[in-house]
Amino acid sequence: MKTKLARAARWLALALAVAGYCLLLWRGPWLLDGAHIRDTQLEPADGVVITGVRTMLVALGAGAIAGIGLYYTSRNHKLAQKQxxxxxxxxxxxxxxxxxxxxxxxxxxxxxxxxxxxxxxAEQMAREAQVTDRYVAAIKLLASDKQTERVGGIHSLHRIALDSSRDRETIAAVLAVFLSESTAELNYQKALADERMHGVNIIEGALGPRLPSADDIEAAQYVLNRLAGRR
Known part of the structure; x- marks a missing residue:
């Protein structure tokens, strides 16, 4: 509201200034130098005075307009510089x-x-922990007194070796030991059977409660051959 009133006041002042300037151009010579100018029946000397006064007023007006222009130019320059x-x-x-x-x-x-x-x-640790659990369970199956569990343990180790390359050598070594022990125990059982059959003294001291079989040896040898091919 205040901005609109200030703008209206500026426009009103400008209109009054223009009207006053036009009035001054019209009656200025008589207001400024009326003692030397006739009101009627003007002579050439009066025209010179009137022309001189009006020329002066025009120059003053042009100077004022130029000054206002310079002021607004400087103001716009400062505003532009500030922006x-x-x-x-x-x-x-x-x-x-x-x-x-x-x-x-x-x-x-x-x-x-x-x-x-x-x-x-974390995923690697979890995977390694899972492999370790599977490995331990498979090793326990190798010591079972049931042939199906022993064969299942062998193939479980084979599956672990395929999934985990870092455990492949260890599993191959374990199966090699299992194969060696099973072969030795199987030979021992055959020696006992031969002694019983021929009526000679029976060898004492079995290696354990589980009875190895040729299937154990065949399964372990199969897995070892497959792992050797991958290595």
């Missing part, structure tokens, strides 16, 4: 915000990489 400085300040602030955004993005990338590495390590 330019504000633009520069905003640009500097935008650069700082962009740098901050870059640092935040880099930090987010580093954090994401750290989280991925952490998840990868």
């Amino acid at each position: 330019f400085e504000q633009t520069q300040a905003q640009f500097g602030l935008a650069q700082q915000q962009f740098g901050l955004a870059q640092r935040q993005f880099k930090h987010a990338e580093d954090q994401a990489a750290h989280d991925r590495d952490k998840d990868r390590k």
Whole structure:
């Protein structure tokens, strides 16, 4: 509301100034130098005075207009310079915000990489723990007194060796020991059977309660051959 009133007041003042200036151009010579100018029956000398006064008023008006123009030009230049400085300040602030955004993005990338590495390590540990549990269960099956469980343990170790390359050598070594023990025990059982059949002294001291079979040896040899092919 105040802005509208101030604008209306400025326009009214400008209109009054223009009207006063026109009136001054019209009656100015008589107001400024009326003692030397006739009101009627003007002579050439009067015309010279009137022309001189009006020329002076026109020059003053042109000077005033030029001064107002210079004032507004200087004012606009200052406003433009101020806006330019504000633009520069905003640009500097935008650069700082962009740098901050870059640092935040880099930090987010580093954090994401750290989280991925952490998840990868946790997944690897969980997988290794699962492989260890499967390995222990399979080893226990090898010591079973049931042939189906022993054969199942052998093939379970084969499955673990296929899934985990780092455990392949260990499993091959375990199966080699199992194959050696089973072969020795099977030979021992055959020696006992031969002694009973021929009526000679029976060898004492069996290796354990489980009775090995040729199927155990065949299964262990099969897995060892497959793992040797992969190595």
